[in-house]
Amino acid sequence: MLTIALSTASVHAAEVNVFTARHYSSDVELYAKFTKQTGIKVNVISGDAKALEKRIVTEGTRSQADVFIDVDAGNLGAAQRKGIFQKVSSPLLIEKIPAYLRTDYWYGISKRARIIFYNPEKISETIAKQLNYEDLASANYKGKIVIRSSSSTYNKSWVASLIENNGIEQTSKWAKALVENMARAPEGNDRDQILAVAAGKADIAIANSYYLSLMLSGQKGPEQQAAAKKVKLVFPNQNNRGTHMNISGAGVTAYAPNKEHAIRFIEFLLSTEAQQHIVNTSFEYPIIDQVMPNTIMAAFGTSFKQDTTSVATYYNNQAQALAIMKKAGWR
Ligand SMILES: [Fe+2]
Structure with a gap:
């Protein structure tokens, strides 16, 4: 019996x-495509980032996690410092992902722009x-800007x-100066800022690019769809370094029991098929040039200048960034 059990386990x-x-x-539909292509089954454990990280850290070498996925380079950097990831070597990932959108531990799988929405x-x-x-610090915009709290990653x-x-x-x-220009003390999420501009409570909101499309798509209901139509967006810093970009990213976990499959999975996320699905x-x-953004997003322009500041610097500067915002009175 023992022999059988061992050979089965092996x-x-x-x-x-x-x-x-x-x-x-x-x-989940995307991961099914990976299974169809490779025969590798994908077991998805989704949840709050902090809870997932805690589980991976607590379980240590016994952890069954192979891949960890999160949004925001600051969050990915923080996960890296907790020992969540291991360095992996993948020539394909290095070839497909520009250097400023990856580290040796985690890799950008999609990009988002943090932009200005206006009335x-x-x-x-x-x-x-x-x-x-x-320019958001200009006295021209006194009492006209809305943005969420400083604790937002x-x-x-x-x-940063x-x-x-x-x-x-x-x-x-x-x-x-930006805090002095705020129309109200920070409250709500990114969509709430766009809604405030649509409702005439402010002239300018700062939020991530995909939220307006999400609202325009109707997925957040007819009221938000109508509100989104009243607001325009602009990609800032076009005459200099370009618009601030962040990522969703993935990395292979430190004690991945299926390391090779994990690398193959992340490589799949950078394929044309997967990138098209994600956007x-x-x-x-x-992340890759061969894929066009979703049509709602593409209508706002696809050739805007993007800041190529390394996203790895975001985590490094986040503590300083929070200190600066707090000192400025940014709730
Ligand atoms: Fe978001």
Whole structure:
């Protein structure tokens, strides 16, 4: 009996265990495509990022996790510092993903832009198109800007990139002026900021690119769809370094029992088929050039200039970014 049990155990089922904090039911359809192509079964464990990380860390060498997926380079950097990932070697990932969108531990699988949404009745398109993030500190916008709280990882990564590009001193001054320009104390999520502009409560909102498309698609109901139509968006910093970009990313976990399958799985996420699926269902931007953004997103332009600041710097500067925002009175 023992012999049989051992020989059964030694025949590993072809599978990969994916721990994901991305909440897209459509991702499951994507993983089914991987199984169809490779015969490798995908076991999905989805949940809150912090809970998944805790489970992986606590279970240590016994962890069954092979791949960890999360949004925001700041979050991925934090997971890396907790020992969630291992370094892997994949010439294919290095070839497909530009260096600024990956590290040795985790890899960008999609991009999102943090951009300016505005009320076209209050701000002309000509002026909007010239906007830089730095201009949000201008006295012209006193009481006109809405943005979520400083604890948001999207804001921490965004301000981290400003520190990387403009330095601590300049970013501190900028944050102070931006807080003075806020129409209200920060509240709600990114979509709430867009809704505030649509409702005339502010002229400018800062939010991630995919939220407007999500609202326009009707997935968030007819009210949000109607509100989204009242708002325009602009890609900032087109005359200099480009628009701030962040990622969703994936990495192979430190004690992955199915390491080779894990690498193959992440490589699959960078395939044309997978990238097309991701951008069509999440309204994010593709990592590879061969794929076009979803049509709703593409209508706003596909050739905007993107900031190529390394996303790895976001985690490095996040603590400083939060300190700067807090000191400026950014709730
Ligand atoms: Fe989001």
